[in-house]
Amino acid sequence: MPEPLEGTFSADHSARLLRNYRYVVERTMRAIGGWIALTPELSAKLLMGRHVWDLAQHCDAFGQRLPELRSRAQVSEAANPAVATFMDSIEDAEAADQTVERLVGVYGVLKPHLLATYRDHLARANPVYEPPTRRILARCIDDEERHIAAGETILRYLAAGPRVTERVSARRRHLEGLLAAAGGVTGAGLPPRAAPEIVVARAELSDDAQEFIRLEKATGAWPIPPDLEKAQRSFADAFVAGDDAGLSRLLAPGLELEATAWALLRGTSYSHHVTVAFARLGHQRLVKTRLDGPSSSATVLARWTSSPEGWRIAALDVVGRDAVRPA
Known part of the structure; x- marks a missing residue:
């Protein structure tokens, strides 16, 4: 029987992981916040607008936990230069016609990896002396499951047609290669990526991808001067x-x-x-x-x-x- 006070992570190791998480989440938050103005499709605008706030909360939670782990508050740190390169590539889809590239990067590659990473961390975090970290991870897991489900729904809606499907596949392959080369967001390798267990019925109107699509389709007149x-x-x-x-x-x-x-x-x-x-x-x-x-x-x-x-x-x-x- 394992010793209840045994743990996988020292305080220093836990702090480093949280800085690594905060780095990619902070950059993602800033990226999608900037993309809202560049994105013509209403459904994608609403999707990203809803999720900016959640990511800001994740950043703040990671940052506030750091002093409790003997680290400076609100500090972000890339695990290695390859992680920074991966995030640079995520952010480079800035053209107005690259909505699907933006969505596949965040919702098809990065967020599923974050979800798997958070789950792996939570499974190994000690329940006796790491409950604050575990609570943060549990909240992030819940949000990421919801984000991924909504993002994939919007992506399927916008990526209809063979030409767009090819763009999505090429973008996914490129970014997954960079992520693997970086060893994931922590630099320690890619954790197993299990399919998220999504309960569709719990989606609220404020984060319901199908509602975003209905709103886009229902737009009979655009607010054009x-x-x-x-x-x-x-x-x-x-x-x-x-x-x-x-x-x-x-x-x-x-x-x-x-x-x-x-x-x-x-x-x-x-x-x-x-x-x-x-x-x-x-x-x-x-x-x-x-x-x-x-x-x-x-x-x-x-x-x-x-x-x-x-x-x-x-x-x-x-x-x-x-x-x-x-x-």
Whole structure:
């Protein structure tokens, strides 16, 4: 029978682990907080907005526990340089069209690893003299299970289609390789990754991924300023009509039509357009438009900027393109 006062972790070792956890959680919190403004999809915005607060609470709990382990309060520490490299790669998905890359990095790779790491730590933490650490880990485990379930739901919703699925798989492989090379967030290797035991019924409205999706689908009108809405409609009409001159008139000075998404899509027949996402980014506005035609569809992202002549497009990119399957 094991001695009840025996433990796996010394105070110094426990403090180091908490600093390691705090490092990745703090960086994740800052990253998703910054991504909210960059993300056009409402469901993903709501998801990240809900989880920033939880991660801030985790950081604070880890940081407050440190002085009790004879370590300075609120200190973060990467286990090794490879962990910092892994987090750099998580954070590099900053383009407006990289929502799925952001989600797979946090919810498909990092958080499942954190969940497994917390569970492994909790299983080995002594219940006699480490109850404060155990309570923190139990709270983090509960939150991470909920976060992962919600994140995977939103990711499946946004990653429909073979092209996006390929992007998700490539991103996952890349980040999992970096994480393995780092030895996980503690540098000690990857703990077994068991499937999270999720009780779907306990999801609250404030963190219900399906509700986020319903809210996104229910958005009948985006809060686009009237003058921008008029310019956006002219832009989309010109795209459908194949009107080079009409499109050129809406470009900001210095941006050539051939340097935009139009060069990739010219000659494709489109018959319908719909605005599918809108976001504010500082003084600029991001508008995502879906173009549908008899043989293909495409989604373009326009970054609009205000000028004395009215709203003008500062950047125009293709963020999705699919062939329509025959009936």
